[in-house]
Amino acid sequence: MRRWDLMRLAAAALGLALVTLLAGYLVGAATAQPTLGGIVAALGLLAIGGSGLLYAWRLEAGGMVD
Numbered sequence: 001m002r003r004w005d006l007m008r009l010a011a012a013a014l015g016l017a018l019v020t021l022l023a024g025y026l027v028g029a030a031t032a033q034p035t036l037g038g039i040v041a042a043l044g045l046l047a048i049g050g051s052g053l054l055y056a057w058r059l060e061a062g063g064m065v066d
Contacts (some may be wrong), residue, residue, distance in 0.1 A: 011053055018049040 025042050
């Protein structure tokens with residue numbers, strides 16, 4: 001476990017939670033009529049989560065810099 005980079009592990013766990021939330025929204029949108037506000041909120045969540053994952057994977061984010 002010492003060899004794992006904890007920042008990347010935490011980012012991966014949060015990314016998995018984000019994917020689970022979006023999958024739940026897609027199931028709900030497939031069975032009901034989604035509203036424009038709901039679609040905008042889902043896209044905003046995807047943008048925020050994506051930028052967070054990109055930030056966690058950059059070299060200077062406190063992870064291993066080799």
